[in-house]
Amino acid sequence: MTTARRVLVIGGGSAGNSVTILLRRAGLTVDLIEAKPDWNATTGSGITVQGNALRVLRELGVWEQVEASCFPFGSLGITDLGGTLLHVFEDIKTGGEDLPATVGMQRPELQQILIDAVRASGATVRLGTTAENLEQDADGVSVRFSDGTNGRYDLVIGADGLNSATRAAIGITAEPEPTGQAIWRTPAPRPADVTRTDLTFGGPAYTAGYCPTSETTLYAYVVEACRSRDAVPPESYADEMRRLADHYGGVWPEIAKHITDPAKINYTWYHRLLVEGSWHRGRIVLIGDAVHCCPPSLAQGAAMSLEDALVLAELLTSGRDWDDELFHAYYERRIPRVRTVVDASVQLGQWQLDAVHGDMSGLIGRSMTFLKALP
Template sequence: MNTPRTVLVIGGGAAGSAATILLRRAGIAVDLIEAKDDWNATAGSGITLQGNALRVLRELGVWEHVEKSGYGFGAVGITAPDGTVLHVAEDLRTGGDDLPATVGMQRPQLQRILIDAVRTSGARVRLGVRAESLAQSADKGGDGVTVRFSDGTASRYDLVIAADGLGSTTRAAIGITDRPEPTGMAIWRIAAPRPAGVTRTDLAYGGPAYIAGYCPTSESTLYAYVVEASRDRASIPADSYADEMRGLAAHYGGHWPEITAHITDPAQVNYTWFDRMLVEGSWHRGRVVLVGDAAHCCPPTLAQGAALSMEDAWVLTQMLTAADTWDDALFQAYYERRMHRVRPVVEASVQIGQWQLDGVRDADVPGLMGRTMTMLRELP
């Protein structure tokens, strides 16, 4: 059989953009649709990219832009609530010794870099468009998918890659019933000016929150966050978000008073529950295959969400471009290869949070983190 040459990517986040760029580099025709008109170009506060994420970004050809736009560092500090530094640990370079251990970035800046790379790739992009239905075709041996779109058009593809996130409608449409489940924690986030002394991530444990932390994202910015037990979001008025986050952050010392002074605009504060999900058995049905958060998600306790998502895209596109035939055996091999790596990260991320929820004081958090990050140093 000839290798199929037309792919639809649903979702223009990190995973969808990565898959699009790599498939276009291989000469495969790609359409990318994104439900949001603005392509998420202004959403989010900050993101922590560890070395294995940087490795994929280098493969995408955007590492130099990321390096110039973000803030690289190689250690994490553990502090008391009053700001006293208790321990500083060197981060493992999971992307190899030629890349920083960690880069913090403003999330919208990363998205804009990926958007530019997708457009440069020559993919056809349609914004504000959703896939309304997917019909696996019976012609040509059942090797295609006819997709009807929200703008009234329809097209047939050899493969559909679902990169439409946690609430993936594609996942549900192909009969996979898994859905994200809350872990019991939630996080407040905001972007703010970076105090001159902030040159790494610092994490404070204790106080009114489970974790209070920040990550530098450029020479002048950082993003700050506090983690608490999850509450009913409907009971928290949106116009009180700044007050809520500032009330928690005010209990922390060190650089926090300077950061807290900038928590004033509720529209700039994001509140999100921690979720977990791991689709078991397979990540495909016929010629529709899941990547990224559509297949798995975990709390950001190891800062691996975007990294795993982009790794999915990298591995899948490697396998697609190397194969003469795209079939169930190929997609199952993709699933098995990724599960070997994704499962330990999801489980470790959830376990770290659960230890905090349960008040386990002698939990081996450093050991679990060290083992997991060592595994991630290997190529996916």
């Protein structure tokens, strides 16, 4: 058997950071490049992380840091427009009984925890750098970088997100497609009454919700139909999100009064992507949002990326040859879980777009129960 030892990871998000940590632990030489000079360490408001993602974070050795920074909870509330609680659903513990069902975190906090773990792993990290050209043969991949340097690798892992240049470079033509919905997100101080995610369906938006991210913070979001990219100028983002939020009661008035800085508001279209057939070409393989993405209806986007990293690293360090058979095994293990998440997440949004009262709780329950199994 030939054991390949030098790996390039393109992209320093959850998937790229995680696979880097795992491969370094196994003794492989790993270079990680990230296009953003700040390594996305300050980007985003909050993130909801389910138990199966926490299971991977524990395997990465960062659970203690996550636990110290997050806000755990175990249920989902449904409220009416005025904020009156209508129903409480108990969350399914997809990571096992010894982990919380769900936690909220400030997204930059989670990213920083992973960054610190990558640094501690001994991987070589180059920020503000992209792969300009990839040329592969039977033995590996030659890479030309944006700074004019070159490298030779036994494997390249493309973890460069939704608009992956690596995906395009290896001839995979699938592209993300808008689902018809978009989301406004912002961080805000946490009112004492907010101890879990609560959702309101209806009003001027399809969904209004919030998630506690620490003892003192939360992130709030409002989901509506997609608008033209230039329909609302960025300097008006706070005014527009606050206009939507003002229609909701309960703790929303307290949240809304902090929606004042347009620079803290993120407006994003929902997309769907699921690459079928295989996630590799030769010695270049894709993980995370580069091959699958969906609306955050199940809060499983980060979980699926983390699981990709775990499964791929397990196979790469199993002693098997790094060949088509191994990379196809990776795809076959991942595709049923990822398809379940993508299809269910898109369906939940489509019911809203079509004004159909589908079996939302049943679909969520079936999907999350399926995800309790190990990836």
